[in-house]
Amino acid sequence: MKVNIYYGGRGLIDDPAIFVMNKIMGVLDELNIKVKRYNLYEDKRGIAVLPKTLKDADAVILAASVEWMGIGGLLWQFLDACWLYGDKEKFKSLYMMPVVLATTYGEKDAQFTMVKAWEMLGGIPCDGICAYVSDTVTFETSTEYAYLIEKKTESFYRTFSKKLSSLPSSSLVVRENVLKPKTIRLTPQESEQLSMYVSNDSYVRKQKEDLQELTQMFKQMMGDSDDSPDMFEAEEPYVEEFKKAFSPIPDVSVSFSWEIKEFQRLLVLEIENGSLNCYYGKRDSVDVAIKSSKKVLENIVYGESPLQTAFMSGELTAKGNFRVLHTFDTLFRFSKN
Missing domain, CATH: 3.30.1050.10 (SCP2 sterol-binding domain)
Known part of the structure; x- marks a missing residue:
């Protein structure tokens, strides 16, 4: 089995989320679970293609660091890419554990945001880890906190390994009846290919230049409605x-x-x-x-x-x-x- 971790923080040395992720990876490794971690800050341009990495995952961990307000732009960008280019059928069987560590106020709100977003994507959110950390050293050296993290991880493992069902949520009804993406209906393969084009800056820039050139050409051929006809004659x-x-x-x-x-x-x-x-x-x-x-x-x-x-x-x-x-x-x- 495989678990993907998507870390949306900045990678700072004293980020408590990194400590928690390392503990989680250690527990999953002991359980013979293959873990792949993606640091979103390392390749911001490649975030659009990350939804394709969900194809072979059995579960997902979203890790956020709250330094000011909310889960941060990188995780939002990843969730946006999942909504636009992800395989919607895959999300129906994909379990997600939210991990939120805050050095300021707002850890509960951030966790709620992640759970809500995952439900809207059609996935299955699980009980996660949410904490406010005022002193990183005290938090990382506490045996009690380490024990709680291990137990939370083991509970998450039992949930996704046994494919346990979750109680129904109104978010699913809202998603099916109201939230419909205003995009062309594409197959998972087409969505994956589109995400690769979106992340390619040179391709996007070339497309914009071609569109501008075509627009200019048609303006000259047909004329602008605001211009005098004599101008083109x-x-x-x-x-x-x-x-x-x-x-x-x-x-x-x-x-x-x-x-x-x-x-x-x-x-x-x-x-x-x-x-x-x-x-x-x-x-x-x-x-x-x-x-x-x-x-x-x-x-x-x-x-x-x-x-x-x-x-x-x-x-x-x-x-x-x-x-x-x-x-x-x-x-x-x-x-x-």
Whole structure:
């Protein structure tokens, strides 16, 4: 038989939960029970795949250290993963012993939380170990406490080894009639595979990038409902507005690039001795590189606000020669239509 221990503490040397877990493991070892301990703090990214380790377990021990309030984020993350990716049929025959050691107030509440969560998962909670520890040395050297831990462990062993039944709980009724996970119905194998993908940061990041790329592509193909239809009909939007607003300054040669977040094209403004060349394309280097949303650009070209105001308010960003940037509102005098 096999028992899995999931420890949700931080692994501190003076954590009394570690002492209790070691005592429990010693008792189970004497009873020829194979014990596997998982320290959740060692691999936080891998918590999502831990529900698959329950497949070959006959019983589970959840160990929590209460340092402030509740069972801690790591155990919650593990229980969330069990709810999302665990084999619900397996939980029906899985016994759980809660172990809660607190150095502050709240050990009873934490134990109740663990029992309640396990019932909601469909598992079978058993009598556990719950204690407040004010002095770690006194607790660990007490023969009476050690005896109680051993007896609690032996009682847990008898419960799961003999597959003893438990009295019915209203939590089971609530789970069956009310708490239904709003997820696609998957087989245990599919849930396990999904949990592996969720724990893979590079895979998740790549999926997000692909979704953003697809979203951008469809926006360009179909258009955004908030945008004017003329915007997408024009091959070179805003070019005419810049040409009309251009106010040349003799002997001035500068260049700007304007990246519009909604487009994948770059608007380039080249000013050479009083003449303007405005086009969409690429340029190796510019004096000032500007980046903004389409809405901010429209506010400028339609005379709602000058570029300097948008820059100072943080609505657009700019890199390069800021002396050249200050000449923009002089070179382009936009007016309201």
